[in-house]
Structure formats: C-alpha cells, structure tokens
Amino acid sequence: MRNPVKTIRNFLLFLCITIIPAQEDSTVVDSTLYREKIVVGESETVVINATVNPINIAPTAYRYSIYPRNHPAEPFMQKLFFPGEEIQIILPANILNTDSLGNVAKLEPLGDNYDHQYRMFNAAVGEINLTTFDILGPSDIMKLTVLDSETGNPIGASHVRVTQNGEILSNTQTDTSGYTRVRIPVKRIQDEPVMVSIDTDGRFPTWKGNMDIAEGIFEKTVTISTLKLGPGDTIYEVIDSMVPFREGPENGAVSLFLLNEGDQVVISKVAGDRLFGRVRIYLDKQGIYRNISGWILGKHLNRME
CATH class of the missing domain: 2.60.40.1120 (Carboxypeptidase-like, regulatory domain)
Structure with a gap:
C-alpha cells in the first residue's frame, strides 16, 4: 500500500509544475497588450x-x-x-x-x-x-506686360498703380520679364475708365493711360518710349500724391486729373509758383497717345537732372 503522505506530496508537486508556466504565459500576453497600447497612444x-x-x-x-x-x-x-x-x-x-x-x-x-x-x-x-x-475682394484681372517700345525688351521692376477718381484701386510691380497680374476690384464705377500709371524709376517717363477694364481676366501689353523735348522744355517729377493738374492757373480751375509721386511733367512755362506743361496720356479706346496740357503748383515738383 502506497504511503499517503508521499502521494499527497507528489500531487502538490505536480500542481506547482503545471500552474507556474501558465502564469508566466499570462504575463507575456499582458505585457504585449500594454506595449501595443503605448504605441497607439504615442502616434505622431x-x-x-x-x-x-x-x-x-x-x-x-x-x-x-x-x-x-x-x-x-x-x-x-x-x-x-x-x-x-x-x-x-x-x-x-x-x-x-x-x-x-x-x-x-x-x-x-x-x-x-x-x-x-x-x-x-x-x-x-x-x-x-x-x-x-x-x-482680397472680387476683382477683374489684367495680365499686363510692359516693354521698351524701341527694343521690345521687358521693363522689369516697374511700379504699376491703378486709380479711379483719385482712389487707388491697385498697386503692384512687374517681374524681370515685364509681367504682372493687376487686380482691379469689381467694386468701382464700372462704366468709367480707370487711370493706369507705370513708374520705371526714371528709366522712362511715367506712363499714364485711361483704360476700360474688361470683365474677368484679360491681357494687355504697354510699350513705353522716351520723351521728346522741344526748345525750352524741362522734365519735372511730382514729389507728392494726389496733386491736381488743372486746366488753368487759378486755384479754382477745373482739375483735369490727379498726379502722384513719381509722375513726370514736361514743363515749358513758369508763372510765379505755377508751372505750365504737358503730360502724355494713352487713350485706350483710340489706341493713341495724347499730350494733355495744364497747370501745376511748383511746390509739388522737383526738376530732374
């Protein structure tokens, strides 16, 4: 007959051998799940x-x-x-x-x-x-290219300004190829032309033109040439903004349009503090240049050498 004490001892030993590996397997599974949770939590x-x-x-x-x-x-x-x-x-x-x-x-x-x-x-x-x-507000867009009329070369770094009745609508600058996109807000007086001014930093006289703006996106090429001076003519540059160019020398004379800093005027006559001269304007509808003569106060001008 078997010894009961020995039998019980062997049974307990068998249980220990069976249970311990099972506990170790459970710990590995939990550890894996924990690591997966960390990876999910740290996703970038x-x-x-x-x-x-x-x-x-x-x-x-x-x-x-x-x-x-x-x-x-x-x-x-x-x-x-x-x-x-x-x-x-x-x-x-x-x-x-x-x-x-x-x-x-x-x-x-x-x-x-x-x-x-x-x-x-x-x-x-x-x-x-x-x-x-x-x-920016809704705009019509003019794809503008500025060229030298004699050589056809692009005029880069030209400052382009668009105004209407003295209000500035747009300011931009051409790139090295003479090109720029000019945004002109649709909230303007639609049935009136705008004034486009192109300042080349003294390389050419300031170009000015009255333009009717097409709806949407359209292209425009402007060619600029040097001014031809007559006997006694002198070129002056406007040094202020919103300067009236008047029909007569009187303060109350009709203002033909407003000149801005950098615009150039060919002066042919001086009468005290008032100077008489001309500004060359491009008329878009006719496709021609026209010299507009008028008067301007001398304090707004600086003689160009």
Missing part, C-alpha cells in the same frame, strides 16, 4: 496652421481643407471657421502624402465671390505654418 500628429489677412473686406467664414495633391476630390479633412477663430487642422502625420509638395491646403473665404487660395506643403510632424493668406 501634425498641426497645419493657416493665418488670414482680409484686406478691406469681411468674409463671413472660411472653409479650410487639406488633401493629397494627386487626389483633390478626397480631402483628409475639411472644417469651417468663423472670423477670429484659430484656423488649424490636426491630422495623424502618417496619412500625409510623402511626395515632394504632395499635400495641398485650400482656403475658401465665404460671403462673396472671393478667390480660392492654395498652399502646397511637404509631409512633416509637429507644426506646419503656411504662408499668410491675403484675402
């Missing part, structure tokens, strides 16, 4: 920030979208923001397109026929701060 994100600068307008809201450049119809996220709110979208960093400039941020100002704007950017983690979105 990216914050894509947008800053808006509304210029003399007040959009009612902004629709902000982020999407891959190769799939514009499949945005990662789209949100609506109101003026004063921080505009940002937070995404998992690993969903962004890794191609060079493979992602696009689209901003749609709401409340009028505003232009939609886009920014392309690379995938990253942390924060991406996009360049500022300047929000």
Whole structure:
C-alpha cells in the first residue's frame, strides 16, 4: 500500500509544475497588450496652421481643407471657421502624402465671390505654418506686360498703380520679364475708365493711360518710349500724391486729373509758383497717345537732372 503522505506530496508537486508556466504565459500576453497600447497612444500628429489677412473686406467664414495633391476630390479633412477663430487642422502625420509638395491646403473665404487660395506643403510632424493668406475682394484681372517700345525688351521692376477718381484701386510691380497680374476690384464705377500709371524709376517717363477694364481676366501689353523735348522744355517729377493738374492757373480751375509721386511733367512755362506743361496720356479706346496740357503748383515738383 502506497504511503499517503508521499502521494499527497507528489500531487502538490505536480500542481506547482503545471500552474507556474501558465502564469508566466499570462504575463507575456499582458505585457504585449500594454506595449501595443503605448504605441497607439504615442502616434505622431501634425498641426497645419493657416493665418488670414482680409484686406478691406469681411468674409463671413472660411472653409479650410487639406488633401493629397494627386487626389483633390478626397480631402483628409475639411472644417469651417468663423472670423477670429484659430484656423488649424490636426491630422495623424502618417496619412500625409510623402511626395515632394504632395499635400495641398485650400482656403475658401465665404460671403462673396472671393478667390480660392492654395498652399502646397511637404509631409512633416509637429507644426506646419503656411504662408499668410491675403484675402482680397472680387476683382477683374489684367495680365499686363510692359516693354521698351524701341527694343521690345521687358521693363522689369516697374511700379504699376491703378486709380479711379483719385482712389487707388491697385498697386503692384512687374517681374524681370515685364509681367504682372493687376487686380482691379469689381467694386468701382464700372462704366468709367480707370487711370493706369507705370513708374520705371526714371528709366522712362511715367506712363499714364485711361483704360476700360474688361470683365474677368484679360491681357494687355504697354510699350513705353522716351520723351521728346522741344526748345525750352524741362522734365519735372511730382514729389507728392494726389496733386491736381488743372486746366488753368487759378486755384479754382477745373482739375483735369490727379498726379502722384513719381509722375513726370514736361514743363515749358513758369508763372510765379505755377508751372505750365504737358503730360502724355494713352487713350485706350483710340489706341493713341495724347499730350494733355495744364497747370501745376511748383511746390509739388522737383526738376530732374
């Protein structure tokens, strides 16, 4: 007959051998699950920030979208923001397109026929701060090219200003190819021409022209030539803004138009503090230049050497 004490001891030993490995297996599983939770919790994100600068307008809201450049119809996220709110979208960093400039941020100002704007950017983690979105009112666009009339060469770095009844509608500058996009707000007197002024920093006389602005986008080429001076003529430059060029020497004489800083006047006669001269104007409808003669106060002029 077996010893009962020995039998019980062997049974307890068997239980210990069986249970301990099972406990070790359970600990490994729990540890794996815990590590997986840590990985999920530490997944990297990216914050894509947008800053808006509304210029003399007040959009009612902004629709902000982020999407891959190769799939514009499949945005990662789209949100609506109101003026004063921080505009940002937070995404998992690993969903962004890794191609060079493979992602696009689209901003749609709401409340009028505003232009939609886009920014392309690379995938990253942390924060991406996009360049500022300047929000302008609805505009017609003149694709302007400025050339030397004698050589046909482009005149780069020319300052282009558009006014109507003395109000400045647009300011821009040509690039090295003599080209620029001139935005002319649709909120103007539509049935009246605008005055376009092109200042070349003294390389040529300031070009001025009355233009009828077409609706939408249109192209225009302007050629500029040097002034031909007659006997006793002298070139003066306007040093102030909004200077009346009058029909007569009297203070109450009719103002033909306003001259601005950098405009040039060919002066042929001086009468005290008033000077008589001419400004060459391009008439867009007729396609010709015309010399407009008038009077201007000498304090607004500086003689060019």
